[in-house]
Amino acid sequence: MTTLPETTSGERAAALAPQLTAWRRHLHQHPELGFQEHETSAYVAAELGKLPHLTVSRPTETSVLAVLRGGQPGQTVLLRADIDALPITEENQFEFVSQNEGVMHACGHDGHTAILLGVAKLLSERPEDVSGEIRMIFQHAEELGPGGAEELVQSTSLMDGVDVVTGLHLNSQLPTGVVAVKPGAFMAxxxxxxxxxxxxxxxxxxxxxxxxxxxxxxxxxxxxxxxxxxxxxxxxxxxxxxxxxxxxxxxxxxxxxxxxxxxxxxxxxxxxxxxxxxxxxxxxxxxxxxxxxxxxxxxKGYRPLINTDWVADKLMTIARSEVGEHAQLAQPSMGGEDFSAYLTKAPGAYFNVGSGNPLLESDYPHHHPRFTLDEESLVTGVRMLHAAALELGKPGA
Ligand SMILES: [Zn+2]
Ligand SMILES: [Zn+2]
Incomplete structure (x- = not known):
C-alpha cells in the first residue's frame, strides 16, 4: 500500500475499520429487496440509536434519517447511502454469505450503509467540529423503479432547506482506494x-x-x-x-x-x-x-445523474487532500442511479470509491453472484464522506 496523506478524517476512519467490517458483514448476511428493507432499517436505526447527539427518524416505512446539528453555523448537507439488495442467488463461499435465499447485496449497498454509519459515528463524537446541519439518509429501494429517492423527494420533507447533497458508490472496476469524481454528466x-x-x-x-x-x-x-x-x-x-x-x-x-x-x-x-x-x-x-x-x-426510468460542477470540484479538492494521487477524474457511466432525484431539489455531486482488488477477487462486476467488496474501501469511503460533510457544511461552502 502506498502512503496516504495524514488527515484527521483519515486517522479516525482507519480506527473504525473493525466496526465497519462488522456492520457490513451483518448487512451482507441479511439482505432485503427494495421497499422490503424492514430488518435492515431496524438494524440501522438501532445502531444510530447508540450514538450521541443524533435525531433519528423514519421518513418512510423502510428508510432511516439521522440528523446532526453542528456546533457552528453553516449549511444543511444531505449525505445519502442506499440500503437495498438484489434478487440474485449468492455464489460466494465466505462465512458471511447471504442467509436470505435468492437475495444478495451484489451492488455494494451493504458497504454504503456501513460507510454512512461510520460517518454518523465520527460526526456525532465531535459535533463541535461540525458546521451547519448534517442529514444522513439511509435510502430504501435504489434498485427498484420508481426508486426510493423519488419517494423521499416527493412525499417527505427530507429535502426542505437542504443546501447541498452528496453520496458515493463503491466501484469494483476501480482499484481499492481510488476516489473518482466528475463534474457534469456522470450517469445515464x-x-x-x-x-x-x-x-x-x-x-x-x-x-x-x-x-x-x-x-x-x-x-x-x-x-x-x-x-x-x-x-x-x-x-x-x-x-x-x-x-x-x-x-x-x-x-x-x-x-x-x-x-x-x-x-x-x-x-x-x-x-x-x-x-x-x-x-x-x-x-x-x-x-x-x-x-x-x-x-x-x-x-422512462431515473433521470440522468448530472453532477453540479462546483460541488464536484470541491469533492475533487477534498479527494486530493484525503487520498492524494488516488484521486482521479471519473469516467461517465451508462448505468443509472436514483440519486439524480435529489439533484432536482439541490445542487450536489455523486462520486465513486474503488473497491476492486484482484487478490481478494473483489473485481467481479456489480450485480454478479460473486460480487464482493475489498473492505479496505469502507475506510476510504468514510474518510471521503466525513471530510466532505465537514467541508460542505461550512458557511458559504
Ligand atoms: Zn446496482
Ligand atoms: Zn448500486
Missing amino acids: APDMFEIGIRGRGGHAAHPEEAVDPVAVGAQVVTNLQHIVSRNVSALDNLVVSVTYFHAGTTHNVIPDSAQLMGTVRSFDAELRGRAPQLIERVLKGVTEAHGATYTFKYE
Missing part, C-alpha cells in the same frame, strides 16, 4: 421498452402460410442497431440494447407472437425524448414490411 437515464410482435402461427413446414414473428423479430433487433450507428451523432451517447427475446414452444410450430424487451441509456434530454420515436419507426416499418403487427411500450 435508464429507460426501458417492451415490444410485442404479432404474426400468424402455423406449421413450420409451411412458412409461406404463416407470418413468422421470430423472423420478423430478428429483423427488428438487427434494425434497432441502426439507431445508434446511423441515426445518432457519434459524439452523442446512446445505448439501445434488446435484452429479452421470447417466442415459441417447440421445433415444428411457427408461433403467433414474440415478446422483446430492452433498455435505452442516454444523458441528453433531447436525445432521450427522440429515442422512443426512433425505435417505433423501425418497429412499424419492419413489421409492416412483413405483414406483422406490433405493440410498443416505453417507460
Whole structure:
C-alpha cells in the first residue's frame, strides 16, 4: 500500500475499520429487496440509536434519517447511502454469505450503509467540529423503479432547506482506494421498452402460410442497431440494447407472437425524448414490411445523474487532500442511479470509491453472484464522506 496523506478524517476512519467490517458483514448476511428493507432499517436505526447527539427518524416505512446539528453555523448537507439488495442467488463461499435465499447485496449497498454509519459515528463524537446541519439518509429501494429517492423527494420533507447533497458508490472496476469524481454528466437515464410482435402461427413446414414473428423479430433487433450507428451523432451517447427475446414452444410450430424487451441509456434530454420515436419507426416499418403487427411500450426510468460542477470540484479538492494521487477524474457511466432525484431539489455531486482488488477477487462486476467488496474501501469511503460533510457544511461552502 502506498502512503496516504495524514488527515484527521483519515486517522479516525482507519480506527473504525473493525466496526465497519462488522456492520457490513451483518448487512451482507441479511439482505432485503427494495421497499422490503424492514430488518435492515431496524438494524440501522438501532445502531444510530447508540450514538450521541443524533435525531433519528423514519421518513418512510423502510428508510432511516439521522440528523446532526453542528456546533457552528453553516449549511444543511444531505449525505445519502442506499440500503437495498438484489434478487440474485449468492455464489460466494465466505462465512458471511447471504442467509436470505435468492437475495444478495451484489451492488455494494451493504458497504454504503456501513460507510454512512461510520460517518454518523465520527460526526456525532465531535459535533463541535461540525458546521451547519448534517442529514444522513439511509435510502430504501435504489434498485427498484420508481426508486426510493423519488419517494423521499416527493412525499417527505427530507429535502426542505437542504443546501447541498452528496453520496458515493463503491466501484469494483476501480482499484481499492481510488476516489473518482466528475463534474457534469456522470450517469445515464435508464429507460426501458417492451415490444410485442404479432404474426400468424402455423406449421413450420409451411412458412409461406404463416407470418413468422421470430423472423420478423430478428429483423427488428438487427434494425434497432441502426439507431445508434446511423441515426445518432457519434459524439452523442446512446445505448439501445434488446435484452429479452421470447417466442415459441417447440421445433415444428411457427408461433403467433414474440415478446422483446430492452433498455435505452442516454444523458441528453433531447436525445432521450427522440429515442422512443426512433425505435417505433423501425418497429412499424419492419413489421409492416412483413405483414406483422406490433405493440410498443416505453417507460422512462431515473433521470440522468448530472453532477453540479462546483460541488464536484470541491469533492475533487477534498479527494486530493484525503487520498492524494488516488484521486482521479471519473469516467461517465451508462448505468443509472436514483440519486439524480435529489439533484432536482439541490445542487450536489455523486462520486465513486474503488473497491476492486484482484487478490481478494473483489473485481467481479456489480450485480454478479460473486460480487464482493475489498473492505479496505469502507475506510476510504468514510474518510471521503466525513471530510466532505465537514467541508460542505461550512458557511458559504
Ligand atoms: Zn446496482
Ligand atoms: Zn448500486
